[in-house]
Amino acid sequence: MIDALLFDLGNVLIRWDPRNHYRDRFPTEDAMEAFLAEVTPGTWNHEMDLGKPFAQAIAERTQLFPQHAALLAEWQSEWSRMLGGAIEESVALLQEVRADGYRIAALTNWSAETYPKALALFPFLDWFEDVVISGVEGIAKPDPAMFALALRRTGFDPARTVFIDDNLANVEAGRAAGMHAIRFIDTAQCRADLRALGVRV
Structure with missing residues (x-):
């Protein structure tokens, strides 16, 4: 029983879906999907789920993708928009x-x-x-x-x-x-x- x-x-x-926020930040769906797959993959988000501070995770990723610094910062600042x-x-x-x-x-x-x-x-x-x-x-x-x-x-x-x-x-x-x-x-x-x-x- x-x-x-x-x-x-x-x-x-x-x-919860990061697309809820990032869809407005890219000219096409394909560009958004490429960003999510390459720059913010699920494995990276999992690091924060495991307790890594957002600031640290974003800083590390920004070193790898400095051209996306502003978009990466929004993973924290605009997190609530990812909620549906x-x-x-x-x-x-x-x-x-x-x-x-x-x-x-x-x-x-x-x-x-x-x-x-x-x-x-x-x-x-x-x-x-x-x-x-x-x-x-x-x-x-x-x-x-x-x-x-x-x-x-x-x-x-x-x-x-x-x-x-x-x-x-x-x-x-x-x-x-x-x-x-x-x-x-x-x-x-x-x-x-x-x-x-x-x-x-």
Whole structure:
């Protein structure tokens, strides 16, 4: 029987995409995509998710791409524009399981510097028993240590817990940690997958 749900945040409950900001900064989509792939790849953002200060990460990248210094600085100064708002259908789902007595917590790859901004914008983040944040802990999904930490802190029984994440590698790591795991595509699919596991939604 499932009695706990462990949620990812980014693109499960909160939309995040650097394109939301940078689309206005380039003349074409191709130019923007080239910048995102070459100058600000996901591996670089992951460094900040692991706790590297934005100022340091931006300075290091600016040394490699000095012609993009202004655009790189906006990764911090315009970070809030990268947010696309709450995924309201998912927030409704979260509210349902919470009201029905399921235990809920979050496990997120998120910078310690920007998480407080999200907390101020999205009141539902206060609904969780705990939020395990990679940038605070210095470890990140899909590292098994991140899942072990979340389970230890929450006291969730992995066999009775569903982990929900949009990243396949993270889903597989959650499954390896002993949890039921769902890859989030959209809320309707997630709801159907939860029902298949016996969750009352």
